[in-house]
Amino acid sequence: MSYNAATEARRLMRAEPAATLSTGHGGDGWPYGSLVLVAADHAARPILLISTLAEHTQNILRDERVSLMFDGTTEYRERLTGSRVTVMGRAAKTDDAHARARFIARHPSAAMYAAFGDFAVYRVEPERAHIVAGFGKINWVEKADLLTDISGAAELAEAEADVVGHMNEDHSDAVGLYANVLCGRPGVGWRLTGVDPEGADLARPGDRCRIAFDKQVATAEQARVELVRLVKRARQAV
Structure with a gap:
């Protein structure tokens, strides 16, 4: 099967249940990485359910720019031969009931805290992604190619x-x-x-x-x- 960078990047975004979320920490801008559960909407935009008490959420409220690294290498003996993609975009709170339902369906344990007042759904609007899918398979993918066209769906x-x-x-x-x-x-x-x-x-x-x-x-x-x-x-x- 031929390699398509956008298709492989989107597959990882849809398939991986967790990702490393990187945000700019406080006022100094240092990169801050944290592990988050993640789902995807029908266009493949990442969905997060996060608390305002969390450091990464406070960072997002100051600067909406984030990156998410989806790691598909965990089952490989040689990890660097597997696929991983870093998605760069902007995170914003959303009241989209469908996005919330998809997150909870993917992570049923989230139903225990989803209604807490400090939790909210955030959707990441990607701007571009960088995928490494093994030797010689390293590509930037722009938003127009990265997301699924859901017009009419x-x-x-x-x-x-x-x-x-x-x-x-x-x-x-x-x-x-x-x-x-x-x-x-x-x-x-x-x-x-x-x-x-x-x-x-x-x-x-x-x-x-x-x-x-x-x-x-x-x-x-x-x-x-x-x-x-x-x-x-x-x-x-x-």
């Missing part, structure tokens, strides 16, 4: 919770096949946590993975077609 966002609920309640066997066969992840108890125009996220306690659609989708019906296609592929592989 509002219906999928509105139907996402229903699609996810239907798959988990009525087709848990298919969800298990996605994880076990297509992702190569063992174990039972896998659940869909989100569906976006490019694929779907899955999780079980202690593990996560992602499946990619063959075609970008914009509606629940188009997502259903892709999910059916993928389960057929998994059954054939078995």
Whole structure:
């Protein structure tokens, strides 16, 4: 499969459940790095749920410029042969209910503190990204190429919770096949946590993975077609 810098960068942004958030510390501007949980909206813009009590949030309130490093190298024996991407952008608080729901679906434990008064959802609007995907695969990716075009995909966002609920309640066997066969992840108890125009996220306690659609989708019906296609592929592989 040919390497596409923007596609690989976006895959990491969607797949990794955590990232290193770098902000400018206080008034001196020193870089300050912290580990944060992260999700992505349908365009692949990073979503954070953070507290005003946290040092990084105070830094963002002073200077909205941030970077997020998504590390896809943890399962490699030689870490530097794996892919990682640093996304540079501006973080701003958002009241987008869909962004909040996607974050909590991806990180269910966040439901315990999401309603606390000091917590809020922030969305990072990327300006560019720098990806290193192994030897000779080092590229800058601009915003226009980095994000997914979601014009015309509002219906999928509105139907996402229903699609996810239907798959988990009525087709848990298919969800298990996605994880076990297509992702190569063992174990039972896998659940869909989100569906976006490019694929779907899955999780079980202690593990996560992602499946990619063959075609970008914009509606629940188009997502259903892709999910059916993928389960057929998994059954054939078995």
